[in-house]
Amino acid sequence: MLPTQRACSIIRYILYSTRYCYTSNKLIKSMEKTRGDDTLVARLVGSSVSYIRRCLFRLLSVGPIPNHMAFILDGNRRYAKKHNLKEGMGYRAGFFPLMTLLKYCYELSVKCITIYAFSIDNFKRRPHEVDYVIDLMIDKIEGLLKEVKTVNRYGVRVLFIGNLKLLHEHFRIAAEKVMRATANNKQSVLFICVAYASTDEIVHAAQECCEDKRAHEGREIIKLADVERHMYMGTAPDVDIVVRTSGEMRLSNFLVWQSSCSLLYSPRALWPEFGLRHLMLAVLMFQRSNPYLEKRRKQL
Amino acid sequence: MLPTQRACSIIRYILYSTRYCYTSNKLIKSMEKTRGDDTLVARLVGSSVSYIRRCLFRLLSVGPIPNHMAFILDGNRRYAKKHNLKEGMGYRAGFFPLMTLLKYCYELSVKCITIYAFSIDNFKRRPHEVDYVIDLMIDKIEGLLKEVKTVNRYGVRVLFIGNLKLLHEHFRIAAEKVMRATANNKQSVLFICVAYASTDEIVHAAQECCEDKRAHEGREIIKLADVERHMYMGTAPDVDIVVRTSGEMRLSNFLVWQSSCSLLYSPRALWPEFGLRHLMLAVLMFQRSNPYLEKRRKQL
Numbered sequence: 001m002l003p004t005q006r007a008c009s010i011i012r013y014i015l016y017s018t019r020y021c022y023t024s025n026k027l028i029k030s031m032e033k034t035r036g037d038d039t040l041v042a043r044l045v046g047s048s049v050s051y052i053r054r055c056l057f058r059l060l061s062v063g064p065i066p067n068h069m070a071f072i073l074d075g076n077r078r079y080a081k082k083h084n085l086k087e088g089m090g091y092r093a094g095f096f097p098l099m100t101l102l103k104y105c106y107e108l109s110v111k112c113i114t115i116y117a118f119s120i121d122n123f124k125r126r127p128h129e130v131d132y133v134i135d136l137m138i139d140k141i142e143g144l145l146k147e148v149k150t151v152n153r154y155g156v157r158v159l160f161i162g163n164l165k166l167l168h169e170h171f172r173i174a175a176e177k178v179m180r181a182t183a184n185n186k187q188s189v190l191f192i193c194v195a196y197a198s199t200d201e202i203v204h205a206a207q208e209c210c211e212d213k214r215a216h217e218g219r220e221i222i223k224l225a226d227v228e229r230h231m232y233m234g235t236a237p238d239v240d241i242v243v244r245t246s247g248e249m250r251l252s253n254f255l256v257w258q259s260s261c262s263l264l265y266s267p268r269a270l271w272p273e274f275g276l277r278h279l280m281l282a283v284l285m286f287q288r289s290n291p292y293l294e295k296r297r298k299q300l
Numbered sequence: 301m302l303p304t305q306r307a308c309s310i311i312r313y314i315l316y317s318t319r320y321c322y323t324s325n326k327l328i329k330s331m332e333k334t335r336g337d338d339t340l341v342a343r344l345v346g347s348s349v350s351y352i353r354r355c356l357f358r359l360l361s362v363g364p365i366p367n368h369m370a371f372i373l374d375g376n377r378r379y380a381k382k383h384n385l386k387e388g389m390g391y392r393a394g395f396f397p398l399m400t401l402l403k404y405c406y407e408l409s410v411k412c413i414t415i416y417a418f419s420i421d422n423f424k425r426r427p428h429e430v431d432y433v434i435d436l437m438i439d440k441i442e443g444l445l446k447e448v449k450t451v452n453r454y455g456v457r458v459l460f461i462g463n464l465k466l467l468h469e470h471f472r473i474a475a476e477k478v479m480r481a482t483a484n485n486k487q488s489v490l491f492i493c494v495a496y497a498s499t500d501e502i503v504h505a506a507q508e509c510c511e512d513k514r515a516h517e518g519r520e521i522i523k524l525a526d527v528e529r530h531m532y533m534g535t536a537p538d539v540d541i542v543v544r545t546s547g548e549m550r551l552s553n554f555l556v557w558q559s560s561c562s563l564l565y566s567p568r569a570l571w572p573e574f575g576l577r578h579l580m581l582a583v584l585m586f587q588r589s590n591p592y593l594e595k596r597r598k599q600l
Contacts, residue, residue, distance in 0.1 A: 207522045209510065222510060227502065251561070253560045256560045260499060260552070260553045
């Protein structure tokens with residue numbers, strides 16, 4: 001048995017204990033709620049949970065860790081319906097797991113993370129729903145700006161990609177501020193796809209290639225590298241695994257070029273239910289198929 | 301319960317009986333092998349199997365049938381290894397289920413079928429393996445030419461798509477003959493992707509758009525429809541479902557543009573093991589997610 005496989009088996013076994021972490025997190029929250037402030041017990045439980053998580057991550061890191069993970073945050077509306085929440089509250093509920101995910105990915109040393117926040121097609125939804133989501137995003141971006149020191153301490157560069165011209169000026173200004181404030185961070189990159197569609201991105205790249213060709217008349221044909229260079233992500237590594245919550249086995253026009261050879265993992269959980277267990281299963285799935293991919297790369 | 305859902309439940313129940321069809325097919329084959337010619341019993345079993353299949357297809361057709369199904373024929377080499385066959389024999393073993401699949405799709409009235417026969421990356425395999433597969437394909441294309449009357453009776457138009465310039469002249473001539481001989485068929489289309497990669501196709505389309513732009517200086521920007529028009533498949537409907545055998549959850553540079561919103565279904569069976577049961581499960585999976593997609597289309 002290879003060390004990676006051994007580690008995987010151990011993790012699989014331990015993974016059920018992450019339910020305990022989840023339960024403990026809930027416990028902490030309920031204690032905070034009832035007592036109004038942190039208690040010694042809550043802090044002790046919190047530390048134990050973090051310790052267990054770090055141990056699991058150490059074990060997981062025996063195998064290869066994906067360079068680039070992409071997430072389709074699907075199921076917010078269904079979550080709101082399931083829990084009888086007000087319309088739009090599903091998106092708010094989806095913000096907490098997103099922050100937790102980013103923290104976990106940082107701890108796991110995933111270099112690139114891409115999230116599908118808002119597609120071009122989403123503009124066709126009911127106007128008040130579109131406004132609600134855009135306002136929520138602006139609110140969170142402005143929140144991020146206030147916490148930019150923390151973001152810089154973690155060394156995360158934040159980049160908004162997509163057809164940003166389609167967005168309100170207010171959004172664009174806030175997004176540009178965040179991008180400028182984190183431009184020098186080199187530890188990891190967070191791509192946030194807003195007003196995005198893969199086919200739109202490819203058409204945009206083709207257009208740019210065409211302009212290039214016109215400018216340098218000597219160049220005769222467009223090459224694969226030219227199109228790649230003009231993609232919004234530029235030189236980011238190809239996506240290793242796309243995670244789409246809510247059990248849907250489709251990409252919905254998300255990074256189709258960059259994930260042409262990537263793994264697709266689709267847990268049944270709705271986005272606000274996504275947790276440590278699902279993230280670890282995604283990494284395990286990547287590790288399981290990695291030796292086969294490496295072998296294929298050598299064969300090719 | 302909707303009629304579609306009711307039909308699906310019935311089919312799910314009956315589907316286990318298709319194992320019987322499979323066993324019966326094996327039975328017929330073994331009988332043919334031992335006796336050397338058709339017997340009355342074998343013919344009777346054969347007719348019953350066809351009858352059951354047609355009944356199942358009728359039932360399945362209560363729900364929507366995909367317009368366009370695409371198949372990644374994965375697992376031929378692993379099949380050969382699993383059954384201790386000579387190298388290359390896995391590809392031969394994969395030819396029979398392909399023919400059967402085409403017959404079933406015809407019976408189900410699927411309008412477009414696309415198969416990933418040989419990718420551009422496959423050229424990087426060992427030279428004798430590449431030669432073996434190409435020779436096998438030429439052999440089968442020439443066989444198809446001899447049976448072109450049957451193909452025309454079924455009304456199937458055969459189109460080879462991909463960077464055909466990369467192929468040997470012998471292959472190209474045979475492929476062109478088949479395309480010409482079936483050009484007037486309108487019942488259904490079979491796209492065979494050879495020397496194909498999606499990124500290569502997109503770059504080719506971008507190049508063509510650029511040429512167009514140069515020819516008609518008035519046109520300012522490349523649009524989505526321009527890129528679409530220059531794809532090898534042209535106006536074929538978008539892929540409804542991509543089936544990839546051997547349990548792999550990735551597209552491997554296959555139709556990423558055309559299947560940007562398609563379902564991915566990945567049964568564990570290796571390609572030569574793919575049968576009626578898997579095809580029907582693929583259609584059921586499409587039918588199950590179809591109401592949700594329809595609802596989303598209305599919402600958008």
